[in-house]
Amino acid sequence: MNASSSSQQNRLGHRGGTHTESTLKSSAGQGGGARARAATLRATRAGGADRLVEHARAVVIGGGVGGTSIAYHLAEAGWRDVALVDRAELTSGSTFHSAGLVGQLRSTTTLTRMMMYGTSLYRRLGAETGVDVSWHEVGSLRLASSKERFEELQRQAGWAKTFGLPLELIAPEEAQAKFPLMALDGVLGAVWLPTDGWLDPSGLAQALAAGARAKGAQIRQHTRVVGVNVEHGRVTGVEIEAREGERSTIEAEVVVNAAGMFAPEIGRMADVTIPIIPMAHQYLFTN
Numbered sequence: 001m002n003a004s005s006s007s008q009q010n011r012l013g014h015r016g017g018t019h020t021e022s023t024l025k026s027s028a029g030q031g032g033g034a035r036a037r038a039a040t041l042r043a044t045r046a047g048g049a050d051r052l053v054e055h056a057r058a059v060v061i062g063g064g065v066g067g068t069s070i071a072y073h074l075a076e077a078g079w080r081d082v083a084l085v086d087r088a089e090l091t092s093g094s095t096f097h098s099a100g101l102v103g104q105l106r107s108t109t110t111l112t113r114m115m116m117y118g119t120s121l122y123r124r125l126g127a128e129t130g131v132d133v134s135w136h137e138v139g140s141l142r143l144a145s146s147k148e149r150f151e152e153l154q155r156q157a158g159w160a161k162t163f164g165l166p167l168e169l170i171a172p173e174e175a176q177a178k179f180p181l182m183a184l185d186g187v188l189g190a191v192w193l194p195t196d197g198w199l200d201p202s203g204l205a206q207a208l209a210a211g212a213r214a215k216g217a218q219i220r221q222h223t224r225v226v227g228v229n230v231e232h233g234r235v236t237g238v239e240i241e242a243r244e245g246e247r248s249t250i251e252a253e254v255v256v257n258a259a260g261m262f263a264p265e266i267g268r269m270a271d272v273t274i275p276i277i278p279m280a281h282q283y284l285f286t287n
């Protein structure tokens, strides 16, 4: 996160004064798997204000699938002092409401490669972390009910080949054989991607969090970010408030805003505008 303002220090509380060194430990058992171990952040106490100041290389704000994935991958890349904070519990944001559909073929190369990587991760993450992500590799269908849409599917088949995705153009009857609930009226054709699927989004976030913990990250729930500290146009850390109301500081080289639809609120704490507009969404479950 880059801040647009040039100097914005100690927004919400006093830091500084004389410091005494101490170590803060988080409980490894906080929802983590058996392989999780205690993570520590270096901590000091600001003598005058008796205010705790901790130090992490990176603070990730938000314990949805985005934040837990970032913490997992930072820890996997060898970042040992990563702290993830969520104002409530893990997956209490939009991740909890997600349908969990995973379609790999996207409109850009980067997104498609990320989705393909995601699919390979979902296949192994349960065994790695001991937390089931409920990955179901059931395949996906995209239907064409107009000539233009059919041409688009044909283009998608060519695009998929460039990634090595096993996407096939199939006849309407073949699509119906795979998904008997669909009506054939007006359907000109379909594409079938057998390696797409769905999973449990909350399970995925919990598995990523367990994996991050096992690799040394610290995860704190019921810890709200109430301020982002900025000095000379760079973030230097965050002000946090625990459930009990106690406020403290985590100083960090990197602050990651993974607060989902609340990201603009966090951005405003550092005078950064984040153009996200939440929109209503529907989905239908069938048995």
Ligand SMILES: Cc1cc2nc3c(=O)[nH]c(=O)nc-3n(C[C@H](O)[C@H](O)[C@H](O)COP(=O)(O)OP(=O)(O)OC[C@H]3O[C@@H](n4cnc5c(N)ncnc54)[C@H](O)[C@@H]3O)c2cc1C
Binding pocket: 061, 062, 063, 064, 065, 066, 067, 085, 086, 087, 088, 089, 090, 091, 092, 093, 094, 095, 096, 097, 098, 099, 100, 101, 102, 223, 224, 225, 226, 258, 259, 260, 261, 262, 266, 281, 282, 283
């Ligand atoms: C109905 C629905 C269906 C969907 N279906 C799909 C689908 O099929 N496939 C798909 O890929 N995507 C789907 N999505 C989208 C997907 O759910 C989201 O893209 C994803 O969950 C976003 O995750 P996130 O981690 O960015 O945000 P969130 O899950 O919202 O996490 C943000 C976290 O930040 C925390 N937070 C906020 N403010 C603070 C603060 N001040 N301090 C500390 N923590 C804070 C919140 O408590 C929350 O836990 C769907 C979404 C919805 C709503």
